[in-house]
Amino acid sequence: IARLLEGGGSGAVVVSSDAAVAAAARRAGAAAVTAEEFGARLEAVAFGTLKGLEEESPAPPAKRKGPSHRLPKAERARRARLGKL
Secondary structure (H helix, E strand, O other): OHHHHHOOOOOOEEEOOOHHHHHHHHHOOOEEEOHHHHHHHHHHHHHHHHHOOOOOOOOOOOOOOOOOOOOOHHHHHHHHHHHOO
């Protein structure tokens, strides 16, 4: 898996519960997801399909005062890649 990621791992999603594989994926710029997280995501999509529900877009954030709580850039990129699954 690590050799496959060397050629262009950015934008890829790797599903593995192995910490070494996940670390190699992150070093190559790919998103790493545990098998449990991926399975839960598949179940949620399947359940929504059975119920006839579409994925809802999140409500716009409320306007707040104070410092922002923006996620780190790597986490935002990871979530964006996972959102495209």
